[in-house]
Amino acid sequence: MDKYVKILKNNHIKITPQRLVVLEYLDKNCTHPTADEIYSYLKKKNPSLSKTTVYNALETLSKHRIIQSLTISGSELRYDIDHGMHHHFYCKICGNVIDIELKCPNIEKMKQFGHKIDEIHGYIKGICKNCLKREG
Amino acid sequence: MDKYVKILKNNHIKITPQRLVVLEYLDKNCTHPTADEIYSYLKKKNPSLSKTTVYNALETLSKHRIIQSLTISGSELRYDIDHGMHHHFYCKICGNVIDIELKCPNIEKMKQFGHKIDEIHGYIKGICKNCLKREG
DNA sequence: TACTAAATTGTAATCATTACAATTTAACAC
DNA sequence: GTGTTAAATTGTAATGATTACAATTTAGTA
Numbered sequence: 001m002d003k004y005v006k007i008l009k010n011n012h013i014k015i016t017p018q019r020l021v022v023l024e025y026l027d028k029n030c031t032h033p034t035a036d037e038i039y040s041y042l043k044k045k046n047p048s049l050s051k052t053t054v055y056n057a058l059e060t061l062s063k064h065r066i067i068q069s070l071t072i073s074g075s076e077l078r079y080d081i082d083h084g085m086h087h088h089f090y091c092k093i094c095g096n097v098i099d100i101e102l103k104c105p106n107i108e109k110m111k112q113f114g115h116k117i118d119e120i121h122g123y124i125k126g127i128c129k130n131c132l133k134r135e136g
Numbered sequence: 137m138d139k140y141v142k143i144l145k146n147n148h149i150k151i152t153p154q155r156l157v158v159l160e161y162l163d164k165n166c167t168h169p170t171a172d173e174i175y176s177y178l179k180k181k182n183p184s185l186s187k188t189t190v191y192n193a194l195e196t197l198s199k200h201r202i203i204q205s206l207t208i209s210g211s212e213l214r215y216d217i218d219h220g221m222h223h224h225f226y227c228k229i230c231g232n233v234i235d236i237e238l239k240c241p242n243i244e245k246m247k248q249f250g251h252k253i254d255e256i257h258g259y260i261k262g263i264c265k266n267c268l269k270r271e272g
Numbered sequence: 273t274a275c276t277a278a279a280t281t282g283t284a285a286t287c288a289t290t291a292c293a294a295t296t297t298a299a300c301a302c
Numbered sequence: 303g304t305g306t307t308a309a310a311t312t313g314t315a316a317t318g319a320t321t322a323c324a325a326t327t328t329a330g331t332a
Contacts, residue, residue, distance in 0.1 A: 014329060016279065036319080050281045055320070057279095071210035071259070075289085076319060087242075089251055102245055106223075106238050110260060113236065115225055118262040122242070123207070125257070129250040150298060152310065172288080186312045191289070193310095211320085212288060 003027075011064040021046060022057040026067055032078040032088070032097035072097060072123045087122030093131040100124060139163075147200040157182060158193040162203055168214040168224070168233035208233060208259045223258030229267040236260060 004023045008015050021042050026033075033041075039054045058079055061067040070078040072090045078097055080088075085107075087100035100122070110117055127135070140159045144151050157178050162169075169177075175190045194215055197203040206214040208226045214233055216224075221243075223236035236258070246253055263271070 014278065016329070018280070034319085048281080052282075052321085053280050060279095069210065071207045074205065074207035074213055077210055089249070091251070092254070098249075098251075100246070100249065102242050104258075105241050106258070109238055110236070113225070113234075114265040114268075115227070115234075115260070116263040116268055117260055118228070119260070121257075121259040121261070122240075123257040123259065124246060124251075124253055124255070126254040127252040132250075132252055150309070152298070154311070170288085184312080188290085188313075189311050196310095 007066060011066060013060060013064060018046070018049060018053045019057045019060065021049075022054060023061060023066065026061075026079055026081045030081070030099065032070060032080050034076045034078055036076075038079070068119065070097065070121065070123075072121075072125070085120065087124060089124045089126070089128065091128035091131055092125060093127055093135065096128060098128060143202060147202060149196060149200060154182070154185060154189045155193045155196065157185075158190060159197060159202065162197075162215055162217045166217070166235070168206060168216050170212045170214055172212075174215070204255065206233065206257065206259075208257075208261070221256065223260060225260045225262070225264065227264035227267055228261060229263055229271065232264060234264060 002020075004020045004027070005015055007023065008019060013019065022038060025038055025042060031037075035051070035054050035058055038058075039049065039051045042054070043049050058067065058069070062069055062079075065082055067079050068082050070080055070088060072078065072088050073095070085103050087102050087104070089098040089100050090096075091098070102122070104120055104122055107117075107120065110120075138156075140156045140163070141151055143159065144155060149155065158174060161174055161178060167173075171187070171190050171194055174194075175185065175187045178190070179185050194203065194205070198205055198215075201218055203215050204218050206216055206224060208214065208224050209231070221239050223238050223240070225234040225236050226232075227234070238258070240256055240258055243253075243256065246256075
């Protein structure tokens with residue numbers, strides 16, 4: 001069975017072609033795209049696709065923890081296939097979001113506060129390696 | 137000399153009453169308010185205050201690292217006096233943002249990636265202690 | 273194959289933030 | 303103190319991401 005069909009089935013999510021292409025896009029493009037970037041790309045091969053559907057699919061997938069939304073840029077949400085704990089770096093110049101493969105050693109300590117923890121995000125902001133080189 | 141005047145002077149920021157009240161508000165209210173919350177409150181005693189001015193003041197103060205903006209909620213920016221490294225907890229039910237006084241032990245490890253690091257944000261999302269109690 | 277709840281679609285609305293032009297003011301020189 | 307000027311403030315209009323909603327279509331099941 002198709003990989004993405006299986007993921008939706010396992011999560012008891014109704015299988016639709018729209019959800020499948022959104023999920024596939026996120027699985028194959030680790031660029032942390034915005035909803036609009038996903039929509040614009042998929043629209044080419046799926047002309048009937050609606051942007052609202054992309055938003056709906058992203059919400060459904062997020063709810064089931066298949067993907068996660070990143071608030072790192074502050075002006076729009078970006079999306080990421082959920083592949084284990086890692087952090088993110090946001091470059092203020094080029095706007096790219098880069099995975100930072102570090103675990104958070106604080107997770108255990110968080111428990112002491114008594115809140116129920118669902119998500120942990122580590123956002124680092126600055127200027128990326130490439131932009132540093134280019135800008136001198 | 138007034139505490140807030142001194143902060144602006146030290147940062148070579150032109151002193152205006154609008155900037156002073158915004159800074160004072162953030163210093164005295166550690167509730168991580170939105171621009172609109174700051175504006176609404178200050179407007180009462182400063183009827184001529186414009187929301188654009190609040191945004192401008194927040195941007196100026198952020199640029200000089202006197203305050204920082206939090207992208208934790210995803211739908212609006214929240215502001216915080218910059219009082220040393222700490223994390224933030226966002227309650228998905230009541231919307232409150234709570235300080236989490238934990239240092240990030242990863243800061244040293246970040247250097248290996250070669251990016252210039254300006255800001256580090258630790259965002260934890262879930263359900264806060266109070267909402268857990270209330271909702272059972 | 274038919275049924276039904278749920279998903280998709282397109283349009284319109286919302287809301288935080290930014291752009292911009294006109295007016296006012298802080299800081300500085302005299 | 304007064305005059306000058308660049309910068310700040312103000313109000314309005316524009317932008318842009320996201321959400322609301324109603325009509326249509328469809329996935330999953332009997």
